Amino acid sequence: MLSNLQPQAPDKILMLIEEFKADTRQGKIDLGVGVYKDPEGVTPVMRAVKAAEQRIWETQTTKAYTGLAGEPEYRSAMAKMVLAEVPADRLASVATVGGTGAIRQALELARMAHPGLTVHVSDPTWPNHLSIMKFMGLPYVEYRYFDVATRGVDFEAMKQDIARAKKGDIVLLHGCCHNPTGANLTLDQWREVIDILQTTGAVPLIDLAYQGFGDGLDADAEATRLVAQSLPEVLIAASCSKNFGIYRERTGILIALAETTQARDLAQGAMAYLNRQNYSFPPDHGARIVQTILTDDALRADWAAELEEVRNTMLGLRDQLAAELRQLSGSDRFDFIAHHRGMFSRLGATPEQVQQLKSEAAIYMVGDSRLNIAGLNQHTVPVLARAIIDAGI
Numbered sequence: 148m149l150s151n152l153q154p155q156a157p158d159k160i161l162m163l164i165e166e167f168k169a170d171t172r173q174g175k176i177d178l179g180v181g182v183y184k185d186p187e188g189v190t191p192v193m194r195a196v197k198a199a200e201q202r203i204w205e206t207q208t209t210k211a212y213t214g215l216a217g218e219p220e221y222r223s224a225m226a227k228m229v230l231a232e233v234p235a236d237r238l239a240s241v242a243t244v245g246g247t248g249a250i251r252q253a254l255e256l257a258r259m260a261h262p263g264l265t266v267h268v269s270d271p272t273w274p275n276h277l278s279i280m281k282f283m284g285l286p287y288v289e290y291r292y293f294d295v296a297t298r299g300v301d302f303e304a305m306k307q308d309i310a311r312a313k314k315g316d317i318v319l320l321h322g323c324c325h326n327p328t329g330a331n332l333t334l335d336q337w338r339e340v341i342d343i344l345q346t347t348g349a350v351p352l353i354d355l356a357y358q359g360f361g362d363g364l365d366a367d368a369e370a371t372r373l374v375a376q377s378l379p380e381v382l383i384a385a386s387c388s389k390n391f392g393i394y395r396e397r398t399g400i401l402i403a404l405a406e407t408t409q410a411r412d413l414a415q416g417a418m419a420y421l422n423r424q425n426y427s428f429p430p431d432h433g434a435r436i437v438q439t440i441l442t443d444d445a446l447r448a449d450w451a452a453e454l455e456e457v458r459n460t461m462l463g464l465r466d467q468l469a470a471e472l473r474q475l476s477g478s479d480r481f482d483f484i485a486h487h488r489g490m491f492s493r494l495g496a497t498p499e500q501v502q503q504l505k506s507e508a509a510i511y512m513v514g515d516s517r518l519n520i521a522g523l524n525q526h527t528v529p530v531l532a533r534a535i536i537d538a539g540i
């Protein structure tokens with residue numbers, strides 16, 4: 148039986164990691180995988196996470212199953228972090244296996260509710276969005292998003308494309324820190340997107356994987372909050388992997404806002420059912436950490452402060468790289484790097500130029516020229532800037 152299996156194409160980013168490891172050149176720079184690294188190249192365990200784990204170790208009395216939807220205290224702490232004002236009469240939620248699990252469950256839920264739906268996704272988007280939909284056999288179309296000329300959002304094109312969504316379709320939007328481009332909508336543009344969704348009756352699915360990595364914990368959730376307040380039905384898939392630095396704990400949440408309390412109850416039942424079918428109970432250790440931090444003033448303050456350090460480190464690197472490139476190129480054509488937000492920027496380089504950066508300068512980035520800003524430090528920024536100019540980007 149097993150010999151009937153077809154070989155799967157290896158994940159491009161994971162392949163890049165292997166290639167990087169095998170490279171013996173001194174001073175090689177890894178800007179590939181989407182993991183925060185401090186200036187020493189370490190992905191640290193955050194202070195508040197350590198403290199919360201210690202507290203959990205000291206006080207936890209059982210490892211018996213949680214509820215199918217995860218612990219209510221975790222879900223309400225997360226709903227508050229994401230939405231600030233929680234519309235309890237409209238809100239259903241389940242703990243999930245990371246943000247990826249939340250996206251998968253959201254798509255399953257949408258298909259259960261409306262089997263004929265099409266999903267509208269940005270071009271480009273996080274490749275896993277596409278591969279999950281392909282795997283599920285879910286029809287999707289791409290809406291234009293990235294403007295190669297400005298490295299910003301081609302908003303007119305985006306509006307035209309999402310206006311084609313039909314009632315009950317899903318429009319997948321990145322809540323902040325767009326992956327892979329780093330280019331984001333302004334709040335005014337979000338308002339226009341909301342108007343289009345209102346007119347079409349399509350339902351937004353907001354992927355919120357980087358809250359706190361762009362302009363701040365509240366600022367990064369502002370668009371999501373606006374959507375939640377404005378539209379009758381909203382799905383939100385939030386990840387704790389990045390902002391709590393608990394990548395391997397697989398901690399996320401799916402939030403569904405329904406139009407009525409009855410619809411909320413149906414959604415809650417369907418979401419718990421989906422957890423049951425896919426993996427039964429969601430993992431709890433990461434959720435316990437997050438809940439412990441979010442519900443304790445001192446731990447929360449310390450976590451928020453460390454997250455701000457992380458965010459400001461990345462902003463500093465963005466500014467430094469843009470300034471360096473301004474000087475070397477004698478132009479402001481790389482200023483988009485300072486305007487982008489989150490861990491990534493898409494340089495807009497050709498695959499050949501990306502290859503050249505790798506072969507000549509030992510600088511690794513994803514083939515579409517997405518670079519992880521957090522893979523840099525003060526000393527490697529000038530090296531990258533020089534290599535970008537040398538590659539003719």
Ligand code: PMP
Pocket residue numbers: 181244245246247248273321326354356386387388394397398399
């Ligand atoms: N959405 C986006 C856009 C992401 O970049 C990621 C992480 N790479 C996720 C969702 C999900 O992250 P995780 O499953 O690790 O929580």
